[in-house]
Amino acid sequence: MAKEKEVPVKGQGSTPARFDEQIEHLFEDFLNRRWLRPFSTDWPAWPSKLEAKAPKVNVVDRESEVFVKAELPGFGKDEIEVNVSGNSITVKGSARKEEEKEQENYHQREIVSSYVSRTVPLPCEVDGDNAKASLKDGMLEVTIPKAKSAASKRIKIES
Secondary structure, eight states, rough: OOOOOOOOOOOOSSSOOOHHHHHHHHHHHHTTGGOOOTTTOOOOHHHHHOOOOOOOEEEEOOOSEEEEEEEEOOOGGGGGEEEEEEEEEEEEEEEEEEEEEEEESEEEEEEEEEEEEEEOOOSSSOOGGGOOEEEEEEEEEEEEEEEEEOOOOOOOOOO
């Protein structure tokens, strides 16, 4: 009977690997470390600062209208744009604020920009020309009447 030969698995057992394999593993381990790539796209804090955020939106289908409520904290009414077309609504908010502090030892200037956008499908065709919107405490409320063809009608069943 032929005797089976044991093959060592890399990184396991007590059998030392060849010197060139050890050096190769050291370089792979060193180059794969996250701290060597602080500006890579997989860095945890990076994407949230660069992406546009989507506001939370609720849509309520009422008998003769559609009610939309969106969270837009920190935006004024001049910084918000609402567009209604067909059977969808788009809510956008864009703000830019500059702060400047100057004292005898330092000069600080900070520019903060924020942008949010979201398009939401509506449950039916609406009349965007007669829509009404209001903003209070960071909550945008839009009331849009349903189009005449989209208004629901109850049908009586005859026997």
